[in-house]
Amino acid sequence: MADLIEFNVGGQYFSTTYETIGFDKNCILYSWYIERKGQAHLNKDRKGRYFIDRDSISFGIILNYLRLQTSKQLWEVCLPKDPDRLALLTQEAEYFRLPKLRDQAISLLRKCNSTENCDNVDEYVNELGIRSTKIKDERNGKNSEENIK
Numbered sequence: 001m002a003d004l005i006e007f008n009v010g011g012q013y014f015s016t017t018y019e020t021i022g023f024d025k026n027c028i029l030y031s032w033y034i035e036r037k038g039q040a041h042l043n044k045d046r047k048g049r050y051f052i053d054r055d056s057i058s059f060g061i062i063l064n065y066l067r068l069q070t071s072k073q074l075w076e077v078c079l080p081k082d083p084d085r086l087a088l089l090t091q092e093a094e095y096f097r098l099p100k101l102r103d104q105a106i107s108l109l110r111k112c113n114s115t116e117n118c119d120n121v122d123e124y125v126n127e128l129g130i131r132s133t134k135i136k137d138e139r140n141g142k143n144s145e146e147n148i149k
Contacts, residue, residue: 006049012056023070058092
């Protein structure tokens with residue numbers, strides 16, 4: 001039987017395997033719970049579940065993304081259809097360092113039409129790209145203003 005890991009994300013509980021969170025070596029979950037197992041700033045709740053202060057709905061989507069990838073299934077089916085959920089997922093995927101998931105969510109956002117209340121999608125996607133570049137540059141110690149121009 002595979003070793004399980006339990007999370008408390010925004011008050012919602014999740015269980016998965018180390019294999020699932022270890023699928024993508026660039027994902028922050030891999031870094032926190034496999035690469036530096038027990039060494040990072042990992043908070044636990046009273047029941048011993050790892051606490052992550054993030055959006056629980058997006059986290060569920062992220063776990064499904066990793067599960068489907070682990071089993072070599074079509075992971076795109078786990079993406080939400082709601083533009084607001086997709087927008088939030090882009091942020092959460094960025095935070096968890098899952099660029100493939102983020103890019104697919106952005107692609108779906110771009111496909112929204114104005115009848116779905118998506119009037120500002122292009123503006124949002126452009127802003128997300130700029131902010132993502134800034135965040136990556138700040139992590140790497142670069143001056144992000146130079147890279148945006």
